[in-house]
Amino acid sequence: MKSDKKLIDENGKRLDGRGPDQLRNIKIEAGVLHRADGSCYLEWGGNKVLAAVYGPREAIPRHTQNPLKAVVKARYNMAAFSVDDRKRPGPDRRSQEISKVTSEALEKIVLTDQFPRAAIEVNIEVLDAEAGTRCAGLTAAGVALADAGIPMKDIPVACAAGKIGAEEKDGKFTGGFVVLDLGKEEDNFGNADLPIAISPRTNEIILLQMDGHLTFDEFEHALDLAVKGCQEISKLQKDALLRKYKSDVEVE
Amino acid sequence: MTISPVIKQEHLYKLAEQGKRADGREFNQYRPISIEPGIISKAEGSARVRIGNTQVIAGIKMDLGDPYPDTPNSGVITTAAELIPLASPDFESGPPDQQTIELARVVDRGIRESEVIDLAKLCIIPGEKIWIIFIDIHIIDYDGNLFDAASLAALAALFNAKVPISQPRLKSGFDRLIEKFPEAEKYVKEHPEDFPLPMRDPPISCTYVKFNNAIVVDPSIDEQEIAEARITVATDIDGDIRAMQKGLLGSFTVDEIKKIIKDSVINGSELRNKLKESVGK
Amino acid sequence: MSKSSREIVIPGHYLGELKDFKPGRGTLVEKGKIYSNVLGIVHESPPYINVVPIKGRYDAIAGDLVIGIVEEPMSSSWLVDINAPYPALLHVNEVPWNVDFGETEKFLNTGDSIMAKVLQVDLEKKLQITLKDRNLYKIRGGHIINVEPSKVPRIIGKKGSMINILKKHTRCRIFVGQNGRIWIDGDDKNVALAQQAIELIEEQSISFGLTNKVEEFLASRLQ
Numbered sequence: 001m002k003s004d005k006k007l008i009d010e011n012g013k014r015l016d017g018r019g020p021d022q023l024r025n026i027k028i029e030a031g032v033l034h035r036a037d038g039s040c041y042l043e044w045g046g047n048k049v050l051a052a053v054y055g056p057r058e059a060i061p062r063h064t065q066n067p068l069k070a071v072v073k074a075r076y077n078m079a080a081f082s083v084d085d086r087k088r089p090g091p092d093r094r095s096q097e098i099s100k101v102t103s104e105a106l107e108k109i110v111l112t113d114q115f116p117r118a119a120i121e122v123n124i125e126v127l128d129a130e131a132g133t134r135c136a137g138l139t140a141a142g143v144a145l146a147d148a149g150i151p152m153k154d155i156p157v158a159c160a161a162g163k164i165g166a167e168e169k170d171g172k173f174t175g176g177f178v179v180l181d182l183g184k185e186e187d188n189f190g191n192a193d194l195p196i197a198i199s200p201r202t203n204e205i206i207l208l209q210m211d212g213h214l215t216f217d218e219f220e221h222a223l224d225l226a227v228k229g230c231q232e233i234s235k236l237q238k239d240a241l242l243r244k245y246k247s248d249v250e251v252e
Numbered sequence: 253m254t255i256s257p258v259i260k261q262e263h264l265y266k267l268a269e270q271g272k273r274a275d276g277r278e279f280n281q282y283r284p285i286s287i288e289p290g291i292i293s294k295a296e297g298s299a300r301v302r303i304g305n306t307q308v309i310a311g312i313k314m315d316l317g318d319p320y321p322d323t324p325n326s327g328v329i330t331t332a333a334e335l336i337p338l339a340s341p342d343f344e345s346g347p348p349d350q351q352t353i354e355l356a357r358v359v360d361r362g363i364r365e366s367e368v369i370d371l372a373k374l375c376i377i378p379g380e381k382i383w384i385i386f387i388d389i390h391i392i393d394y395d396g397n398l399f400d401a402a403s404l405a406a407l408a409a410l411f412n413a414k415v416p417i418s419q420p421r422l423k424s425g426f427d428r429l430i431e432k433f434p435e436a437e438k439y440v441k442e443h444p445e446d447f448p449l450p451m452r453d454p455p456i457s458c459t460y461v462k463f464n465n466a467i468v469v470d471p472s473i474d475e476q477e478i479a480e481a482r483i484t485v486a487t488d489i490d491g492d493i494r495a496m497q498k499g500l501l502g503s504f505t506v507d508e509i510k511k512i513i514k515d516s517v518i519n520g521s522e523l524r525n526k527l528k529e530s531v532g533k
Numbered sequence: 534m535s536k537s538s539r540e541i542v543i544p545g546h547y548l549g550e551l552k553d554f555k556p557g558r559g560t561l562v563e564k565g566k567i568y569s570n571v572l573g574i575v576h577e578s579p580p581y582i583n584v585v586p587i588k589g590r591y592d593a594i595a596g597d598l599v600i601g602i603v604e605e606p607m608s609s610s611w612l613v614d615i616n617a618p619y620p621a622l623l624h625v626n627e628v629p630w631n632v633d634f635g636e637t638e639k640f641l642n643t644g645d646s647i648m649a650k651v652l653q654v655d656l657e658k659k660l661q662i663t664l665k666d667r668n669l670y671k672i673r674g675g676h677i678i679n680v681e682p683s684k685v686p687r688i689i690g691k692k693g694s695m696i697n698i699l700k701k702h703t704r705c706r707i708f709v710g711q712n713g714r715i716w717i718d719g720d721d722k723n724v725a726l727a728q729q730a731i732e733l734i735e736e737q738s739i740s741f742g743l744t745n746k747v748e749e750f751l752a753s754r755l756q
Contacts, residue, residue: 081311149589154545258644
């Protein structure tokens with residue numbers, strides 16, 4: 001896709017004024033819903049995401065039960081009004097794919113063997129979308145799981161990096177900058193997108209997808225940026241949880 | 253389904269006999285209401301409404317569309333609701349069930365039949381092209397009384413909405429339209445900027461439930477679970493009745509219904525004032 | 534109790550070395566280091582280091598007294614909701630009545646509340662409860678409220694100190710189930726007051742001097 005705007009200038013400044021390794025503005029709030037066992041509201045750039053957790057509770061129907069451990073079911077959904085062209089309600093193929101990779105990432109990090117035959121349901125709802133919704137969703141889901149008191153190895157966090165500004169000449173791409181956290185135009189007109197999710201304590205990668213074109217060096221750089229981004233966001237997740245529950249403690 | 257203990261029901265019945273409700277409210281008192289318009293940037297209009305712990309978000313999207321054959325010069329409204337699994341341990345994902353469909357249709361009728369939106373003003377090329385308004389209601393936290401919360405959210409979102417005529421995503425649609433119907437160019441010139449929806453004074457819906465001969469407004473989820481009968485009444489600014497919907501298996505006496513209608517005029521006007529305040533009218 | 538013992542931690546928070554502590558509740562061990570595995574409060578009871586979860590479903594232990602709500606009467610047993618991840622089974626052999634096959638509804642039906650005891654939790658976390666004990670019965674009258682199971686120890690207090698204050702001042706009968714369900718019976722105004730006091734304890738459960746605060750609150754409201 002071609003854009004008439006330059007996504008990044010010679011000084012490394014991007015369309016929205018960010019430097020190559022800067023995240024968009026992120027705000028996280030834990031425990032925002034009344035009925036859910038755990039919940040989180042997250043704003044990331046123009047993204048607004050709500051995550052809610054129910055469980056652990058008995059998995060129904062019976063045939064979905066695993067006698068040895070809990071099943072983690074994530075459901076990612078975009079509200080009809082969250083995008084430019086109204087989206088018809090209901091899961092489309094993209095949502096189903098994101099639900100699947102998110103479930104798999106979370107199942108790896110939740111201590112599922114403490115709850116045989118149970119289900120832990122994670123609902124991610126995108127209310128306002130602007131590139132990087134799957135990372136926003138998984139990050140919010142991590143906070144919601146902790147808020148629900150679900151035992152986990154760590155709080156999972158996600159972030160994406162990518163490449164923008166490469167130019168095509170005779171079928172070959174030259175130039176281009178590896179940048180952190182693609183914004184809207186960068187996602188539409190960029191050259192590569194690499195969303196990942198990690199366990200921040202160990203830097204273990206639990207989700208990884210990539211599309212576009214990256215050399216091996218570019219990939220290393222992008223991965224490094226994304227992991228650093230995840231570490232920064234992990235602090236915000238922790239702050240959100242402590243802010244919510246620290247108000248219980250009296251200052252002596 | 254989460255089972256509610258019978259003791260809870262008996263407790264609420266006992267309180268009702270003494271004219272009390274579990275959360276200390278009067279029979280004709282709403283829980284605290286908050287209305288926040290314009291919270292979704294991608295939507296043409298939006299609002300979040302909280303009634304007690306119940307939370308609903310409504311979003312308005314608009315697009316160019318074809319008119320219905322029997323109303324060739326009017327805009328079109330379509331309303332959908334989603335009771336997403338986020339909102340309650342008892343909501344499942346999947347196609348809308350009867351409860352969801354009833355909610356969408358009741359909110360839709362409240363807007364359509366009352367002609368709150370002047371649809372005649374949303375015609376672009378008579379008989380050919382009009383504006384479609386998509387109203388999408390998202391329930392995100394369920395603690396009773398979805399009808400009133402959803403209706404308020406839809407109305408607040410409509411009052412907040414702007415017709416997106418200057419948006420880039422509609423440019424190609426308009427270009428094609430102008431090719432076919434040169435008079436469309438005049439419409440575009442007459443509306444150089446996004447403009448608010450042509451709205452009239454809205455009817456407001458109020459929901460009541462009956463249990464143990466007590467009739468209370470704005471049922472919490474506990475009250476909804478023990479309710480024998482439920483009724484929603486929409487009244488307009490003149491105190492006239494615009495819509496009614498009864499639900500559940502129990503019954504009301506004629507006198508009870510008359511009293512409810514009188515109460516809903518009062519409750520309705522309180523809500524109408526809150527709505528107008530929040531959208532700055 | 535040292536102040537650090539009241540620190541709130543998130544899953545993955547480093548607590549200490551395996552050579553210095555024994556890993557207790559709410560912890561996991563990796564490469565000789567102990568981490569929290571849940572959102573909770575650090576509690577040292579040497580040599581153990583534990584994390585007590587702030588939120589979550591009730592974790593059933595045999596011997597616990599719980600308040601259950603009957604979900605479904607079956608032919609020779611009942612399924613009972615005890616706020617655990619799974620419903621508990623109450624078998625006809627575990628009730629003080631003579632129940633014929635298929636007659637379970639006559640004794641306990643959907644929505645009935647019972648004061649029960651956890652009999653057994655097996656390896657697959659299948660739960661069994663019993664009503665066969667002098668102080669266990671079908672509940673009649675009163676009101677049930679729900680709190681986080683993690684707050685139950687605070688509501689009961691050391692050797693019952695907190696709950697005795699509640700009972701004394703409100704003159705209500707109060708029973709606190711380990712599973713976070715509390716039954717209160719008494720005069721309407723006092724039941725509402727007891728409920729407010731319990732909410733106060735829930736909100737401020739990890740602050741110091743709570744017992745005095747609650748006593749003051751109740752005394753002022755009863756003036």
